[in-house]
Amino acid sequence: MKDIKICVIGLGYVGLPLARLFSTKFPTIGFDMNQARVDALMSGHDATLEVADDLLQSALANGFVCTTDIEAIRSCNFYVVAVPTPVDENNNPDLRPLWGASETVGKVISDGDIVVYESTVYPGVTEDECIPVVERVSGLKFNVDFFAGYSPERINPGDKLHTVEKIKKVTSGSTPEVAEIVNSVYASVITAGTHKASSIKVAEAAKVIENSQRDINIAFVNELSKIFNRMGIDTQDVLEAAATKWNFLPFKPGLVGGHCIGVDPYYLAQCAQRYGYNPEIILAGRRMNDGMGEYVAGETIKLMLKKGIQVLGSDILIMGFTFKENCPDVRNTKVIDIYRSLKEYNVNITVFDPWANPGITRREYGVDIINDLPKHKFSAVILAVAHKEFTGIDITDLCTEPHIIFDVKGMLDKSIIDGRL
Numbered sequence: 001m002k003d004i005k006i007c008v009i010g011l012g013y014v015g016l017p018l019a020r021l022f023s024t025k026f027p028t029i030g031f032d033m034n035q036a037r038v039d040a041l042m043s044g045h046d047a048t049l050e051v052a053d054d055l056l057q058s059a060l061a062n063g064f065v066c067t068t069d070i071e072a073i074r075s076c077n078f079y080v081v082a083v084p085t086p087v088d089e090n091n092n093p094d095l096r097p098l099w100g101a102s103e104t105v106g107k108v109i110s111d112g113d114i115v116v117y118e119s120t121v122y123p124g125v126t127e128d129e130c131i132p133v134v135e136r137v138s139g140l141k142f143n144v145d146f147f148a149g150y151s152p153e154r155i156n157p158g159d160k161l162h163t164v165e166k167i168k169k170v171t172s173g174s175t176p177e178v179a180e181i182v183n184s185v186y187a188s189v190i191t192a193g194t195h196k197a198s199s200i201k202v203a204e205a206a207k208v209i210e211n212s213q214r215d216i217n218i219a220f221v222n223e224l225s226k227i228f229n230r231m232g233i234d235t236q237d238v239l240e241a242a243a244t245k246w247n248f249l250p251f252k253p254g255l256v257g258g259h260c261i262g263v264d265p266y267y268l269a270q271c272a273q274r275y276g277y278n279p280e281i282i283l284a285g286r287r288m289n290d291g292m293g294e295y296v297a298g299e300t301i302k303l304m305l306k307k308g309i310q311v312l313g314s315d316i317l318i319m320g321f322t323f324k325e326n327c328p329d330v331r332n333t334k335v336i337d338i339y340r341s342l343k344e345y346n347v348n349i350t351v352f353d354p355w356a357n358p359g360i361t362r363r364e365y366g367v368d369i370i371n372d373l374p375k376h377k378f379s380a381v382i383l384a385v386a387h388k389e390f391t392g393i394d395i396t397d398l399c400t401e402p403h404i405i406f407d408v409k410g411m412l413d414k415s416i417i418d419g420r421l
Helices: 015-022 035-042 053-061 096-108 125-138 176-187 200-231 235-242 264-274 280-290 292-306 335-343 358-365 388-392
Strands: 006-009 028-031 065-067 078-081 114-117 147-150 169-171 194-196 315-319 348-352 378-383 399-407
Touching: 006 015, 006 096, 015 028, 015 053, 015 078, 035 065, 078 096, 096 125, 114 125, 114 176, 125 147, 125 200, 147 176, 147 200, 169 176, 169 200, 176 194, 200 235, 200 264, 200 280, 200 292, 264 280, 280 292, 292 335, 292 378, 292 399, 315 335, 335 348
Parallel strands: 006 028, 006 078, 028 065, 078 114, 114 147, 169 194, 315 348, 315 378, 378 399
Antiparallel strands: none
């Protein structure tokens, strides 16, 4: 194949770190339809905080370019699609971002080019849903005029230790020869190495079960937490004791949100149903995890009533709104379930998160948040996200007397809390 020139389509939490990494070895262009996002990146700042400003600015100085101009990517020959794959209000896979990206590829792809999909999907989406769009728009024939691959995203937002190049990457291609090319391109920048899957469908399936497995394991400990809470046993103490066995898996109870673990099982479930199988364990795990926000709200109200605290009109503080700690990403955050459940009790809620963007939370969820520590006191405090900024705060100073503190993350000293998962 001719010299590789890469275009990464979609410059979010997955696409930007990957594009920046590719730019260290290949001429690379990042494409995104959001002009404001592109302008910010070209100025040298990544609002997602996944790529440090110095790394981004160094990449830009060495020729990396971000653009919204489709003509600027026509000269590329290795296209990587890294757009979101959400679910709709009925938890059905929403493939519209993928179809749109595939149309973009179809407008610029040429003879001999390769398109690699990174977006998390169920087995078959790349070849059955995306490639036909590329064929229709381009007029080219798959595996004759152009080729494809699938290399599932492996990005952990907010994790500065396990960055993209340090996580082993699964690759695949639509022909054995293309699989070799795709694998070699990724292997040239992924220091952790690559694993070449036997087919695109195998690579797709591997990705979707990674997060489904984690979802099920967290659902199990969430159910244990509910059981042990009724028994008056501390779940964290139980897990610490069980973890002394060498092969015990150290999962912890909590909220399961974000763009992967809380979404991917639905992709696998729908795929299974298309083949006439109803996935019982996968969907049971989803139901358990999707109900944890409401459970936390309910437990908080119970604890307030037990202490004789007036619930109606009370002031409650939720600490943290992002879907995970030390990350500004609020996509599919389950803290919103706590918020909405508490609202049903006619309480006054303050949401404090130093990482989240107030404009985004207002636009996406209709929730006003504050980035600075509140000055007044609260009848109840729920620590929902384990941001590092929260470790130095004496939460009792934020409370009235009497009060309750509910620790979702198991982050606080047991002596000051009234409940935790």
